[in-house]
Amino acid sequence: MTMQPSTEFHPRWYRTRVSTYWWMGSWRYLKFILRELSSVAVAWFVVMTLFQLRALLNGPDAYARFTHRLQSPWMIALNVIAFCFLLLHTITWFNLAPRAMPVRFGGKRVPEFLVAAPNYGLWVVASAGIAWFVLRTS
């Protein structure tokens, strides 16, 4: 049983239609849309990584061409912007995720920053680990 759309109509009631640009109406709405658009940066990273894996598969010349393309100013600018969006994603994600899973300890609610903090810790450790794997010269 779904909700009946119960939007009554009365000829004298005044209704405003929500503009397509509602998200520009306030700074908070804009921040929300930017947060949502960070998913595009996530998708971009995956696309870039798929190209990277394909280049690795096709041999050292193909990979050299790939890394050369990454050095063009447009690509660097794009990736810097994407990186900023990814930071936005990570920070908003860690700060908001605790709201879906309230943690209780000793009958009381654990404050949210204490729930978010281990996520940041995990992020630092994981990043350090990945960097070590990629950059080590064995």
Add this chain to the structure above:
Amino acid sequence: MGRRKSRETQSSKRGDMADKIVLEIARYAPEKDEKPSFQSFEVPFRKEWVVLDALNHIKDRLDGSLTYRWSCRMGVCGSCGMMVNGEPKLTCATFLSSYGNGAKVRVEPLRYFPVIRDLVTALSDFLAKLQGVKPWLIRKDEPPLSAGEFLQTPEQLDLYKQFSMCINCTLCYAACPVVGLEPTFVGPAAIALAQRYNLDNRDQGAQERLGLLAHPEGIWGCTFVGECTRVCPKQVDPAGAIQQYKLKAALEWVKSFVLPRGHDDAGKEVRS
């Protein structure tokens, strides 16, 4: 401190130098207007006044036709919600002094609701959505009276207490863009109140409410903008309630997928 006192004494002596604030109020009279327009009123700027006091002053002394809802004037009934300078607020809890002497304050009816007249919105949609989530204790079995009252420990109360603080002021609906974009979206307060009952140990209706809310116009319409929680005057945190509900509904989906045969609430298989 001394300077302010002398200014107040001066202004009361001169009378015409009294501090003022201008309210730009949305007016809409359906019998003569096609759409709302703004009317300005100059109102005394008293440091202890709230926007509701200003509205009452206007209605008492300047324009008796001004139409708006209010009741308790102390932030517990939820009647006086309006947009003040573009923000959903309880006008009985919004001080004129937040806007400053000589400022212009725009007062409009709550956003995303149809307007009946001036600052009065039509709430029938919201009430239907609220009723639709069955915000009452649902029991499958009724223990006999001799068994006594339902007992609840403070810890059990704490699980749902925050969500029970909702005063149905609908400020959250005025803040939520999905409410504006999707008129059939059930909305923050209704979902938070459903969750209030789901988490109450005296209630046995969680599965029933899940069927009513786990669909695109229910919890899945929410995109966690979070504005509802920000504007809530009672710190109910409806956004938190909805995300918790999403997790629960998603896990229920997994359960229904993994255990496809019909199960009752206790997890016992129901053979048809």
Add this chain to the structure above:
Amino acid sequence: MSKPSNEGFFWLLFSAGGVVAAVFIPIHLFLFGVAIPLGWISQPSYEHLLALVQSPLARVYLFVLCSLPLFHWAHRFRFTLYDGLQVKHLNEVIFAFCYGGALLGTLFSGYLLMSM
């Protein structure tokens, strides 16, 4: 009692993808998209990267890294189109584009990683 909507499944994928993206993607993009091209860090050799990617653990990791975040994007972008551009009437097209795209990316990454 009706079966809960399938939205729950997509939301779980979105959440899982969001966690993977939040924890692992920033460092990857920082290294390969910013620091190495700008010369802040010296380029790892082709041989080293190939050997790294060919290890079984790395293949599984990279598959997760490339698949789940795509489903995160699919879910979030779908709602951004619904709410941001108010194009809900195109919801079948949007659904196919988003989840179809995520599925294609997942299949392609699986193919690449198996061919290493």
